[in-house]
Amino acid sequence: MYMICFFLHSPYTVTKVSLKVMTPVILTVFVLALYLHAQQVESTARLDFLWKLQATEEKEEMEELQAYNRRLLHNILPKDVAAHFLARERRNDELYYQSCECVAVMFASISNFSEFYVELEANNEGVECLRLLNEIIADFDEIISEEKYRQLEKIKTIGSTYMAASGLNDSTYDKEGRSHITALADYAMRLREQMKYINEHSFNNFQMKIGLNIGPVVAGVIGARKPQYDIWGNTVNVASRMDSTGVPDRIQVQFHYFTTIHDMYMHFIVKYNGMKKLEHP
Template sequence: MDFVMFGLQATLESIRVCGNGTSPSVEWPGNSSVTFQSIDAPVDVCYYIVFADLFPVLVMLVMITCAVYQILTSVFKVAILSLVVACYLAISIYEAIQERDVELTGRWLAGVLVVFFMACLIAHSQHTEATYRLDFLWKLQATEEKEEMEHLKAYNQKLLANILPEHVAAHFLSTVNSDELYHEQCDFVCIMFASIPNFSEFYVELEANNEGVECLRLLNEIIADFDELLAEEPYKYIEKIKSTGATYMAASGLTRNTCDMKDYKHVTAMADYALRIREQLASVNEHSFNNFRLRVGINIGPVVAGVIGARKPQYDIWGNAVNVASRMESTGVLDGIQVTQEVRDILAAKGYPLTCRGTIQVKGKGSMVTYFLDGPRDSMKTNNIHSNTNEEKVISVTNSNLDGSVSINVTV
C-alpha cells in the first residue's frame, strides 16, 4: 500500500515538474533514510518525453480498442486504423516541422512502430475474421449434417419398422447384443393367408410388357394397397408377416396389447381385413381390366414368433396353427374366405354370416369341418344373439327349479 501511494505521489510530482521545470526531492513514506533527489530538467525535454513515449502508447491503445470489436469488418477496421495512424503521423510531422524535439530519431522510430503495430492488428483482424467465417461455415455444416443424420435415423427406423414389427424393431434398437436370438410365445394368434392363384396365368414375359416387369408392377401395386389398409385404425391389431409371390400372410394378436381375449377384437379385425382386401382386389380388377380372384384362409391358435438372421433379419411365425391356416387357403375356393371351427365360433357370436362347407380332407390334419365367411357382421343379428343367450340362461334356471334338483333363491 505504501508503494502504491509512493507511485501516485511520484507521478504527481513528475507532472508538476513538467509544468514548473524543477524537480524537488521525494522521500520514501515511512522511511526517512530513503530519499530520491530528482534532477532539474528543462520544459522542452519533459515535453519530448511525454510526446515520444506516452502519445504513441495512447495511439496504440486507441488502435487496440478499435481492433477488438469483432462486429466490425476488416475493411472498416483498416479504414479506422489508417485514419488513426494518419492523424498520428500528421501530428508527428507537424511537431517535427516546428522543431520542438530535442531528438528526431525517437519520434521516427515511434512512427515506424505505430505503422508496424497497425499492420499487425490488420493481419490479426483478417485472421480472426477468417476464423470466425470458417467457424460459422463449420457450424452450419455441422447443423446440416446433424439434421441429415436425424432424417437418416428416422428413415432407418421407418425402414426397420417396415421389415420387422414395431415392438420387435424397438427390441433390436434397445439391445446392445443384436446377435441374440429373439423369440416369443403367442398363445392366441389369428393367422391369415391370402393368395391370387390366377396371377401365374397373367404373368407372361413379352417384349410388350418389358419382359414381365409390368406384371410385377401390377402385383406390387396390389400388395402395396394391402399394406396401406393396415395403417387404418380398425386394423391396428394386424401385423403383416411377409408376402411370397402372390401370397400375402398376416397375423393379429402377436402382442399383449393386440391380443384381446375378452372381445376377440383381433379376430374380428382379421375377418374385416379379409373382406376389405377382397373388395380392394375387385377395385383393382375394375381399373386394370383384369380378373384376379382372391382365396383366403384363416385360423387361430398358439404360435412361436421370432427373428431369423443377423445381417438380413426376417420376422416369421411357426406352429401348427400356421400350417392349418395355410391349408385353409390352399384347400379353399376362389373368392372365398375359409375358416376353421374355432374361428367360426368366435365370428358367429359377433354376428358374422357364415356358411358351413362340410368336411374336407386337410393334409396333416385329416378330416376337418370348415366354414366360409360370407360378409361383414350384422349388428342386429349380434343383438339378437346376446338376447337369446340371456333367455336361455333364464330358462335353464327355471327348469332346474321345476326339477327340484337344485333350488336357488336370488334376491336383487
C-alpha cells in the first residue's frame, strides 16, 4: 500500500533561519566592499599626489631652465635686445638692428700685453698669462656693472682690448643732459686707475691706451647659432683709431667728444694732442 507523504514546516522558522545566516554574510560583504573602496580611493589619491608632485617638479625644472637660458642670453646681449629675441612672435629669420644717433664708444687696450704673453713651461705654456688677463677683464666687467654705469654696455673683448659703449637705447640715451657721454669718460678713468692697482699688486707694468668718440652707429645682432651683438659705423672706427694712435696711460678723445664733456663737466682735465691723420681700416 502506498501513501503520499509531505514534510510540514513553519514558514516563520525558515525565514528566521535564513536571516540568521544571511545577515553576517551581508555585513561581511558590505564591510569588504567598503574596505576595497577605501583602498581604491587611497590608491587613487596617492597616484594623484605623485602625478601632481611630478608635474610641479617638472614645471619648476622648466622654469629654472628658462631662467638660466635668459641669464645666458642677458650675458651676451643687452637686456632690451634679449627681450626682443625672447618674444614669442619673433620670426627666426628676422634681423635685429637699430640706428642710434648719439652713442659714446670706448676702446681700452693693454698695449704691451703681447710683450707680457710668453709660452713657457714655467707659466703652463701661456695659460697663466691668460689667467691674469681674464682677471683683469673680470675687474672691468665688475666696474661696468655698478649702478652709476647703468648707461654703459660692454660690447666685446678683442684679445686684450675692451670695447664698451653708452646711449644705445632709449633707457640709456640722455638726449638733453648727455650724461651717458660723461659716464663713459668717467668709466675710462676708472679703468686707468684699476690698471694702476693691478700693476701694484701683480708686480707688472701694463700700459693702457684708451680711445673715445661719439656719433651715430648701427647696432645689431649677427649670427644664428651664436648670436653676436655689435655696433658699426665711422664713429666706431674713429674710436678704435683714438685707441691705437694714443699714448700709454692716457685717454685720447676726438675733438667733438672733448667739447661735449668740457662744456658740461669742467673737472675733466684735457690736454691738446695735435692733429692726426686717421687711416681707415
